[in-house]
Amino acid sequence: MDEGDWDEPAQLEQVFLICLAAGCSICWFNTVCFVVCIRSFSAANRPLALSLSISFNGLSAAFYTLFANALSPYSPSVYLLLNAILPLAASIIALPAILLCHPHDHSSLRTLPKHDRRVFLCFYTIAFVTGIYLVTFGSVTTTSSAARAVLMGAMALLTLPLIIPAASSCSSVGTHDPDTELTFNHNDPQKPLLLNHDDHTETNGSMAHKTVEWQPKGCCCGTILDKGCVLVLGEEHSAKKLIRCVDFWLYYTAYFCGATVGLVYSNNLGQIAQSLQCQPQLTMLLAVYSSCSFFGRLLSALPDFLHRRVSFARTGWLAVALVPMPVAFFLMWKLHDVNTLIAGTALIGLSSGFIFAAAVSVTSELFGPNSIGVNHNILITNIPLGSLLYGQIAALVYDANGLKSTVLDNLTGTVDTMIVCMGAKCYSNTFFVWGCITVLGLASSIALFLRTRQAYATAAGQSSCKHHSQVLS
Known part of the structure; x- marks a missing residue:
């Protein structure tokens, strides 16, 4: 056997090990970020912080591409090197701030300074502008000089979130009075109801009583929907308790048959464009998906900003976010033109982006914020399973309709057969x-909403009662 015959297997093994290490690193990094957000922000701010961090995560590919184009536009190794160095450097820079940040105690969960919501609104405005900036200018940088100019603007926008908290803290010195409008998450069904152990039994009893009263009499459908449903938001679920919970499996199915399908679609977008003879529009399709996914993640915070006007459970918003996805796939099934492909890609990006960002908050609210690290990783086991299943479905359909052809490999001199x-x-x-x-x-998400809406309504009612009692006292 020639020495060159050993080269390809060794390279494949190296790539496999690198991908394995990168995949483990991503899972660990995301989990730590979620846990830090949950422990460092109050219950009122927690969904906003999670949504914001996940939204910026959606811009990482565009930012890395811009950075690589600024350094060396025609060198893929630079892109890989940046992926190895920048996360480590950013983690080292952020580590002191994370270590100095003390988790909120129960007393701080009960009040929310007036300026906090304004700060998050500024953050979301900056994120929106940053997304528009990268989508607009990031894909038109054809030279290194243009890429460097755009990169400087992107760096300036990414620096602004570091300045706003400091400026806000200086402006809010001496104004530590709680905002009476926001105390106890007033009229907000989206926030987890964090309960003490002393109040847990009493609350469980009252909520169970209310749930029984709410069930339609003589309706077996209502009994089935409410059997074993979550009664208390924020109740901690161990892994053993989680896998025995019907609501979790409805949630798992909604994610498995929703956002994961959108992710697999994005992974196959290149081959889809090639098969539909839309190869020239591939760059635009990828930009449409990534940008719509980013804005979908930003939209996941909309329920928290509109909670005073629209009282709707977060699981209901999750069901609404799933509606565009089957619409997009059925449109692309019937119509095969470029415009339909672009519109379908945009709808899938918006839907999957919203679900990716909202899922962490839903997991925290339904199954407990302290168990988020384990429970959410159990949830996202559906991603590799779905990628394997849905990718195999696409491959079988593709191969069944394709034609075999022989291709000569110039490097090895072997003849390969491909479809x-x-x-x-x-x-x-x-x-x-x-x-x-x-x-x-979609059906699973609707069932989950019907089973959990009473828990959200009860949490909102109890928060409202606490608010009124504090005002009267």
Whole structure:
């Protein structure tokens, strides 16, 4: 055997190990970020902080691409090197601030300074402007000098979130009185109801009583929907208790048959564009998906800003966010033009982005904030499973409609056989199957909403009662 025959297996093993290490690192990094957000922010601010951090996560690919184009536009190794160095450098810089930040105690969870909501509104405005900036200018940088100019602007926008908290703290010195409008998450069904152990039994009893009263009499459907449902928001669930919970499996199915399908679609977008002869529009399609996914993540904070006007459970918003996905797949199944592909990609990006960002808050509210590290990782086991299943479905349909062709490998001199499929038939049936799967996810999310809406309503009512009692006292 020649020495060169050993090169390819060794390279494949190295790539596999690198991808394995990167995947483990990403899971660990995301989990730590979620836990830090939950422990460092009050219950009222927690969903906003989580949504904001996940939204900026959606801009990382555009930022790395811009950084690589500024250094060396035609060197893929620079992109990989930046992916290795920048996260480590950012973590080292952020570590002192994280260590100095003390988690909120129960007393701080009960009040919310007036300026906090304004600070988060500024953060979201900056995130929105940053997203528009990177989407608009990041894809048109054809030279290193242009990329450097755009990069300087992006760095300035990313620096602003570091300045706002300091300026806000200086402006709020001496104004530590609680905001009476926001105390106890007034009229806010979106926030977790954090209970002490002393009040837990009494609250469980009252909530169970209210749930029984709410059930429709003589309706077996109402009994089935409410059997074993979550009664208290923020109640801690161990892993053993979690996997025995019906609501968790409805939630798991909604994620598995919703956001994960959108993720698999984005991974196959290059081959989809090639099969539909839309290869020239591939860059635009990728930009549409990434930008819509980013704005979908930002929109996941909309319920927290509109909670006084729209009283709606977060699980209900999750169900609403799933509606565009089956619509997009069925449209692409029936219509095969470029405009439909772009519109479908935008809808899938918005839907999946919203679910990715909202899921962490939903997990925290339904199954406990202190168990988020374990419980959310159990939830996202559906991503590799879904990627394998849905990718296999797409591959089977593609191969069944493709034609075999032989290709000569110039490096090894071997002749390989590959299947190439061109035309709408390559993914038409896949879109139909994916659409049916997302309908199942939508049905699961609606069932989850029906089972949990009373818990959200009870939490909102109890928060309102506490607020009024404090005002009267």
